[in-house]
Amino acid sequence: MPTFLELQDDAALLSFEHQLHLSERVGEHNWHVDLAQPRFDFAGENPLVCDRVHLLGSAAPGPRSWLWSWANPFGYRAEVLEIALRAKEFGERHGIRELSDAEIPFDALPGSPQEPAQVASLMMEAAKAATGHWSGYQGPTGGGTRAGFLLDHPELSLPAPTSPRTMRVLQQGMMELRLQDHRRACGSYAVNRGLEVSGDDGPMWITGPDFRIGVEFNEQNLMTKMTATLGAPS
Template identity: 70%
Template sequence: MPTFLELQDDAALLSFEHQQHLSARVGEHSWKVNLAEHRFEFVGDTPLVCETVDLLGSAAPGPRTWLWSWANPFGYSSEVLGLALRAKEFGERHGIPELATAEVPFDALPGSPTEPAHVASLMVEATKAATGRWSGYQGPTGGGTRAGFLVGHPDLLLPEPDLAGTTRLLQQGVVELRLYDHRRAFHSYAVNRGLGVESAGSTLVLKGTGFEIAVEFTADNLMSRMSATRG
């Protein structure tokens, strides 16, 4: 059974790739949401109206808690609660209290974060791994509170993986992301991205169409070396 911390590794690299893709698609932007109309919109030079939006919850600085949308007394419609409820069911099934508890204190999360944006990021990432939905967004809603969403649109789907893009993504992820277990993060990325993956001792081999990437890890599961070949 995965822990909340392991879900962070499971989501990290594929979520990072989706966020890069989303940023490239919408560019400089603002955003608007109307949950009563199930509408989430990126506004800017390249606007995008998402086909789906799910409200996951909100991180508030006053009570220093994350409140899941399904527990919010505002009473949102079932159309925008689906993925939050799926995360709740996942948490109940696997014994992950961060996903199954209505209101989660900041101090109950890894590292006891203090910033609502950090808390929202942790909860959105865990939900991505629990639900297999990867395009997310979190933003301010006033008073320092941050809300987390998962959104969907065909433009946000990733292209087929290739050697250059996958290698760059993996290298950048190791440098820029906080990965607790590199080997787990790489293996989860390969599985969720549809790549083949083989394990041989301290090495994982990720296989795509026309390429392979061999990644070596230390005894502590930290990446130590990566090499790529075509064909």
């Protein structure tokens, strides 16, 4: 069964690619959410309206804790809570208290993060891996609190994988993201992206429709080398 930290690695690279795609789609923007509708608006150079909005929860500096949306006394609509409840069920099934407990103190999370944005990111990544919903957004809601949302919209779906984008995600993700196990992160990304994965102990081979990427790791499962071959696999 996965741990909370392993879920971070499982989510990291595919979540990163979805964030790249979202950023490219909406560009510079402002946002507004109405959970009574529900509706999430990106306003700016490339407007986008999402009418399927899932509130995961919020990280607040006052109590220094994350509160899952299903535990919030405000009482949100069922469709707004659907994915958070699915993450809760996953946590109960696998013994991951960060997903199943109603409120999580900042200090109970790995590394004892102090910033609400960092806490929201950790909780969102775990929920993404647990539920298979990958397009996320977090933002300020006042008083230093950060809320985390997952969004569904056809234009937020990823296009078919290409060699340049896959290489960028792997290379940039390895450099910029806090990954514990590069081999696990690469393998999870490839499987969730619908790519073929081979190689258990030595180099990992990630094969797409017109490319093959080889990734080598050291004994600590940290990436040491990456190569790409273009052209349809034989």
